[in-house]
Amino acid sequence: MRGSSLFYSVFLILIFVVACSTPDADSRTITITPDRASFDPVAAALDRRCGTLDCHGSRYRNLRMWGQDGMRLGLGDIPGGAQTTTAEIDSMYSAITQLEPEIMSEVVADHGQNPERLTLIRKARGTEKHAGGAILIPGDVRDRCLLSWLEGKTDGPACSQALLLP
Amino acid sequence: MVKHFLFAAFVATALSCSLDPTHDEAQSDLGDEAPGVSPGPDHRPGQPCLICHDGTTAPQWSVAGTVTGVLGSTAPLHGATVSLTDANLSTFTATSNEVGNFWIESGRWQPTYPVKVAITYGSATATMSTIIGRDGSCAGCHASTASRISPGPVYVAATAAQLSSAGGSP
Numbered sequence: 001m002r003g004s005s006l007f008y009s010v011f012l013i014l015i016f017v018v019a020c021s022t023p024d025a026d027s028r029t030i031t032i033t034p035d036r037a038s039f040d041p042v043a044a045a046l047d048r049r050c051g052t053l054d055c056h057g058s059r060y061r062n063l064r065m066w067g068q069d070g071m072r073l074g075l076g077d078i079p080g081g082a083q084t085t086t087a088e089i090d091s092m093y094s095a096i097t098q099l100e101p102e103i104m105s106e107v108v109a110d111h112g113q114n115p116e117r118l119t120l121i122r123k124a125r126g127t128e129k130h131a132g133g134a135i136l137i138p139g140d141v142r143d144r145c146l147l148s149w150l151e152g153k154t155d156g157p158a159c160s161q162a163l164l165l166p
Numbered sequence: 167m168v169k170h171f172l173f174a175a176f177v178a179t180a181l182s183c184s185l186d187p188t189h190d191e192a193q194s195d196l197g198d199e200a201p202g203v204s205p206g207p208d209h210r211p212g213q214p215c216l217i218c219h220d221g222t223t224a225p226q227w228s229v230a231g232t233v234t235g236v237l238g239s240t241a242p243l244h245g246a247t248v249s250l251t252d253a254n255l256s257t258f259t260a261t262s263n264e265v266g267n268f269w270i271e272s273g274r275w276q277p278t279y280p281v282k283v284a285i286t287y288g289s290a291t292a293t294m295s296t297i298i299g300r301d302g303s304c305a306g307c308h309a310s311t312a313s314r315i316s317p318g319p320v321y322v323a324a325t326a327a328q329l330s331s332a333g334g335s336p
């Protein structure tokens with residue numbers, strides 16, 4: 001009787017030890033991010049339409065953008081003043097790429113296929129509830145500007161034309 | 167009798183509850199009326215009008231704000247024409263009153279955002295360099311002082327000399 005209790009105790013301990021696992025301290029999730037070097041024209045288009053002070057150029061939004069048309073990063077800069085700085089574009093790039101890093105990575109790896117996996121695109125297109133409404137119409141210049149960046153071949157002329165839209 | 171009491175208690179509880187504490191806090195942050203000023207066309211210049219004028223506690227407005235004359239000053243400008251154009255190119259104009267306030271009732275014009283704005287006073291015109299994305303309260307962005315999160319008050323002229331030479335009048 002005593003022997004079987006010992007057996008079961010050792011058995012249970014072994015089960016727990018085998019079942020438990022500790023995280024691998026060296027493991028990393030490798031993500032692929034869209035190109036930073038070709039993000040500047042995309043940032044300009046986003047700043048103009050999405051980054052105003054009453055939209056994503058506000059500290060009260062989960063997705064925040066910085067730039068000339070909205071919230072500024074430098075203490076001496078004011079909205080509508082000096083041109084968007086490199087630091088502001090870097091911050092906007094981080095905000096957008098780190099919103100859903102794993103999904104962003106998958107979309108970029110798939111060369112922009114099925115971009116509506118990203119909340120960013122669903123909200124911008126209005127397919128998911130968005131206080132600002134549908135900003136992108138599939139195929140229009142704003143849409144092409146953003147999606148071409150995710151595809152890895154930023155459409156600069158589309159981004160430039162997006163600045164002219166109301 | 168008990169049913170009536172319970173129903174009355176339910177209704178009283180429902181009416182006393184607030185479903186939007188953030189909105190309540192925003193209203194509370196506006197503070198009391200200025201001494202000697204009653205609620206009306208001249209009250210609360212420079213404050214975000216639509217926090218209260220949302221159709222629940224005050225008449226619903228679509229766009230409203232306060233116009234000042236010169237960059238860096240909070241002195242109001244009476245008689246400025248505020249011209250708004252929405253995404254469908256629908257336009258509307260309003261005129262600032264003696265404390266610089268202007269407002270548009272929602273029943274008269276409900277814009278489709280984004281909206282562009284220009285303000286005219288005599289020969290002086292100031293065009294807003296950015297769009298309004300969704301907030302009809304000018305002071306939601308235009309605080310009393312400029313900072314990295316606000317361009318400061320809405321103004322027409324860069325200098326007092328420009329304003330006086332513009333030839334505008336209330």
